[in-house]
Amino acid sequence: QSVFYDSFTGNVLTNDEVKVHIKKNTTFWCVNEVLPCNPLEGRRVDGSCNNLKYPTKGSAHTPIRRLLPAVYDKDFEPRKSKSGEPLPLSRSIRTGVLAEGRVPDTRFSQMVPNYWVYILGDVISVHDTVNYIRWKPYCCEEKGKTDNACIPNAIPDDDPVHRFSSIRCLNLTRPESFQSRGCLKNDTTPERISTATPLFDLSHVYGNSLKTLKAKGRLFEKGLLKTEVENGKIWPPSAKTKDNLCLLNQLPHETRCHDTPETGANSVLAPNLLVIWTWRFHNRIATILSAMNPCWDDDRIFFTTRDIVIAASTQIYFYELMTTVLGYDNLVREGVISPNKGFRDLYNEDIQPQISLEFLAVQRWAHTIQDGNLKMYDANGNYLKETKIANLTLRTGYLVDNLEYITQGVFRQPAAKFDYIVDPDIAETGLGPHQLAADLLTSDLSKNRYFGFAPYIKYRQLCSGKTYSTFEDLIDVIDPERIELLKEKYQHLEDIDLLTGVWLEKYVRGGSVPVTLYCVVVEQMIRTLSSDRHWYERPNRPNAFTMEQLLEVRKASMAQFLCAVGDTVTEIQPLAFFLPGPGNEMCSCSQIQKMNLLPWKDWSCSLEQTDNLDTQV
Numbered sequence: 001q002s003v004f005y006d007s008f009t010g011n012v013l014t015n016d017e018v019k020v021h022i023k024k025n026t027t028f029w030c031v032n033e034v035l036p037c038n039p040l041e042g043r044r045v046d047g048s049c050n051n052l053k054y055p056t057k058g059s060a061h062t063p064i065r066r067l068l069p070a071v072y073d074k075d076f077e078p079r080k081s082k083s084g085e086p087l088p089l090s091r092s093i094r095t096g097v098l099a100e101g102r103v104p105d106t107r108f109s110q111m112v113p114n115y116w117v118y119i120l121g122d123v124i125s126v127h128d129t130v131n132y133i134r135w136k137p138y139c140c141e142e143k144g145k146t147d148n149a150c151i152p153n154a155i156p157d158d159d160p161v162h163r164f165s166s167i168r169c170l171n172l173t174r175p176e177s178f179q180s181r182g183c184l185k186n187d188t189t190p191e192r193i194s195t196a197t198p199l200f201d202l203s204h205v206y207g208n209s210l211k212t213l214k215a216k217g218r219l220f221e222k223g224l225l226k227t228e229v230e231n232g233k234i235w236p237p238s239a240k241t242k243d244n245l246c247l248l249n250q251l252p253h254e255t256r257c258h259d260t261p262e263t264g265a266n267s268v269l270a271p272n273l274l275v276i277w278t279w280r281f282h283n284r285i286a287t288i289l290s291a292m293n294p295c296w297d298d299d300r301i302f303f304t305t306r307d308i309v310i311a312a313s314t315q316i317y318f319y320e321l322m323t324t325v326l327g328y329d330n331l332v333r334e335g336v337i338s339p340n341k342g343f344r345d346l347y348n349e350d351i352q353p354q355i356s357l358e359f360l361a362v363q364r365w366a367h368t369i370q371d372g373n374l375k376m377y378d379a380n381g382n383y384l385k386e387t388k389i390a391n392l393t394l395r396t397g398y399l400v401d402n403l404e405y406i407t408q409g410v411f412r413q414p415a416a417k418f419d420y421i422v423d424p425d426i427a428e429t430g431l432g433p434h435q436l437a438a439d440l441l442t443s444d445l446s447k448n449r450y451f452g453f454a455p456y457i458k459y460r461q462l463c464s465g466k467t468y469s470t471f472e473d474l475i476d477v478i479d480p481e482r483i484e485l486l487k488e489k490y491q492h493l494e495d496i497d498l499l500t501g502v503w504l505e506k507y508v509r510g511g512s513v514p515v516t517l518y519c520v521v522v523e524q525m526i527r528t529l530s531s532d533r534h535w536y537e538r539p540n541r542p543n544a545f546t547m548e549q550l551l552e553v554r555k556a557s558m559a560q561f562l563c564a565v566g567d568t569v570t571e572i573q574p575l576a577f578f579l580p581g582p583g584n585e586m587c588s589c590s591q592i593q594k595m596n597l598l599p600w601k602d603w604s605c606s607l608e609q610t611d612n613l614d615t616q617v
């Protein structure tokens, strides 16, 4: 018998209260239906029952944490500057403090931004972008003036790019909130609402609810996900109607659009690629488990596989990607990762599984490390062609003929340089043909204001314990010439926006990211691993890995993953987040360490040896 909870408070609702929501048509957003929790059951697809004290926490539509209390002007409009004037235009700040240019990095490959945005896609819901691309494309028109959801960005007349064009406005809508969806009263502080679970549980692959996973994902045979074959490649299931989200598919040739549990799979290119590969990775593992353990039923194979896939991807995220950009020694010192290969258990049931609003906001900084051009290569590493990455958003059909060439590029092409320069495509036409013009970073800064973030220096204080009274005090984290840029744009120290500060900061010692981004991300990583009861490194979770199994999960790596499921990948550099080169030479996939699934062999099922079966992925 299901129990109904209020999605914001997590309190149980009476039948009458549920009826009110049904009448108002607000149940999807405002009510969480949860079947009674069983402490011995594994990770639920919808994230419920992760915390046995607070059954809804961990599911979609539950509150997002704020590291610092919200600061708004009246009517929850963005805060004003200290002088009482509106803050300078977002676009004016963006063009004033970040230069445009295309500079390749000398260390990191495209896999860094690609895997990073894929992992974040697990906790992001795409509705805030779909809203202004699809539902409200008119915010810059007359109609937008009367729609409260519209928050377009004005372009100043002296704009370095658009003073030569007639474009004076960039389309944008307010973030969806518990208030805009009718769950909380409009006179309360806006609380962002998300359709994704706040846990790293690959919900953009498996979905945020058991119902959609069953309807769109599972084959119900041998633990497999449903697949299709086109052009000799294996794909997730596709939409069968023309009315789908892949708005940029060039018809009639490009028709493919994923019909997976979460539509976000079709969004920007990188999550799209990784969902395809993860889909195949699941099936590779399920096929071995089912051959090894013939007495396991479909359900058991499916959920064991999902557990391994989530663990392997989290291992790559925490131990490979984040150590690459945040610094290995830093993360060991902070307790984010363990220097030992065995179990660890930091679970604390008093910490609720949640992400912070600032966690996603500061990582929008990574738009500065996104190259606007996508380079494609053949399997021997010969350069073939390039295309604009911004033109590939919501265009899964492009992959049908090009996936193998794109795959070869992700580990050969450099990321955009980690510097203070943003690619012109990302800064001017980030949404390609979806919008007349789109500066992703101006949107980022604007959203920062509509989330009601406290001034940048309050976050500095939170992270360093220091107080800042003059611009010059920022010298510990921002170079003098960049402090000058801040002074040109902001009248008062307290006016500086969180994201502007992050854009201009020096990088953390031992890592390659801005210091406040580092601080906010580390805080989240520790919270995540201590609030997730099903965290893969725990020996005390339901269906926990054995030590032998955990040691195999530890072998997961970006290179191993791409060798297992990447189209035409037969050789790769061992550290795929770094460019190939001296010390990281390309080698045959047979030399890359693999995960062996033998520790999952159930001897009670069959005593047969597995000599003829390749149990490695």
Ligand code: HEM
Residues within 6 Å of the ligand: 112, 113, 114, 116, 117, 120, 124, 125, 128, 129, 172, 268, 269, 360, 361, 363, 364, 366, 367, 369, 370, 389, 390, 393, 430, 431, 440, 443, 444, 447
């Ligand atoms: C071609 C590459 C990319 C495109 C076209 C793209 C596009 C977008 C768009 C349109 C938004 C929504 C902006 C808004 O609020 O209006 C967004 C948000 C965001 N992007 Fe990107 N992005 C790209 C790459 C990346 C990368 C590499 C990262 C991180 C490594 C990243 C992280 C984020 C984050 C964290 C958000 C905020 C999501 C939220 O708060 O819901 N993006 N991106």
